Amino acid sequence: MSPGRRPAAFFLGGRHLSEAASLVLLAPFLILLAIVFLLPLGTLIHESLLVPQPTLANYERVFVEPVYLRVMGRTARVAFYVTLVTLLLGYPLAWVMARSSGLRLGLLAAAVLLPLWTSVLVRTYAWMVLLQRNGLVNEWLQALGIVDAPVKLLYTEGAVVLAMSHVLLPFMVLPVYSALKGIPEDYPRAALMLGASPWSAFREVVWPLSLPGVASGSLMVFLLSLGFFVTPALIGGPQQMMIATLVSQQVRELLNWPFAGALVGVLLAFVLALTLAFNRFIRIERFVGTR
């Protein structure tokens, strides 16, 4: 085709869509994004910075008052632990899945995915039933004679980490699974052949090659944890408040929209910074070049 003379067809036969075609196809999504995401977010940030007059006081408050720093610290800590727990639970699971086929793979995939298709609320209430003062776990602990009186399980940070790890596990398992699945079986075989023990073969070959999956799973779980609302609100209660609950409290109970906006702004800045850092990190994937 001579340059500058594109055919008028909506779809080109080649690999690339014309710009007009891409735009038309993307339009519904972009409009939705603008109305339900960018507009409210912009309004909130606008409130936090410019209402009633331009000020940074709301942001100052986030960083000055210890209670808010504590909430943010707890949010980051819980997100970190959840990431760690899902990685420790999810990696072996993904490993087994990557080496399974047929019925076993189907069952494992269902075990990972079914919770994902179940309402978070249902799963969270299930954890509340298990962990409450007269719940199953306390009953068993007492029946087994491990404790004499019911222990406080619900409304603790540990309970929040546990329940959130359960909810977010699929987001770790799936990327790690696909990374492991992409490592040809001949790589660990070659390592064994060259004298590596099974553990060395894993440490030197499989683990480094699975890192892109680990990194994207971790980022996903960590970011989802930072903004998680339902589970921390119900399992953690007011004592274990995380940032999403704090935002909701500011908006619904205190009607302090500008301060809620500042909290959202801080969270957003943190998430953006992490994502950018991750993008730099993931460049290694290109130079690893699995093919």
Next chain:
Amino acid sequence: MALGGAGTEGRVAVRDLVKRFGPVAAVDGVSLDVAAGEFVALLGPSGSGKTTILMAIAGFEFPTSGRVEIGGEDVTWAPPNKRNLGMVFQRYTLFPHMSVVENIAFPLKMRGIGRAEREAKAQAALATVRLEGYGARRPSQLSGGQQQRVALARAIVYRPRVLLMDEPLSALDKNLREEMQLEIKHLQQRIGVTVVFVTHDQTEAMTMADRVAVLDRGRLQQVGAPRDLYEAPATPFVAGFIGETNFLPGRAKAAAVAGAPVAVALDGGGEAVATAVGAVPAGVAVRVAVRPERVALSPPSADTLPGTIAEAIYAGVATTCIADIGGDRRLRARIAAGTGLVQWEPGARVGVGWRAEDARAFAAAP
């Protein structure tokens, strides 16, 4: 530079190996001895069990019964990392997150050798495969042939007693494959390592190996030097698989001992002579196998099979004539360029014949 273990260290023996996958026997009672420093090719079509045998030697498959010995030591149940073997795989298995020199040094690292020494040895091995100066590159920055040479360097740098190769050249294009065949052969001769090489390509097996083991459906058909396989195939399968062969069914007119000439009344008319492969009783069904280049075409005469040229295919170095000898039978005759006195044209009437020592008569399986 003698890297490989000669002497008895490099001996490989497979004894009565059987490997079943469910009801299917992938390997069905194979015994094979490979001497130290020998280059043996396992040759067969897919599903012949050649790769399963290699994997049993490597330690990735455990046999249903039978034994694998390396250097006189029973390693049947030893894990692959304890066997001290080298292996080059079909696909390039260089670790993509390591540089070329790190890849080659990997087996040395696994053996606890210090950084400086393994670097030096890796560079030396890199020179052995003529890739000096490529050490800092990533495997993805090398061509297919270069990657396979690095894989080779990695497999010999720790001086394994035996080098296993699983169709290492099948992913390369034809010219490069031929070049690499000779290169691997020369390297093997230089370092004296025992090689067990799996391939489905008969030319590759014949080019590289001291001896070729031909397998079909899990059974060993014949083991021998390339010349023996071609000139004296022991079974019809070997005769058909190695090179090109015309098969003609018939019945022995008289009994013959192995190696003696036997006259055969061909099904569909005519008579031919061949050398009996085993003892052939009188009247038994036999198959006569004759190579196209051993078939002589002449003007029709009493002691030849009468036929008609159906096709003459000129291919430069040789002309292949397909002769119709009646009874729905066609014979290929290959006439090397410069030896044919007559240019046979389609439709020409010919006499087809061969000497008894140029054809082989296999008694049909009872």
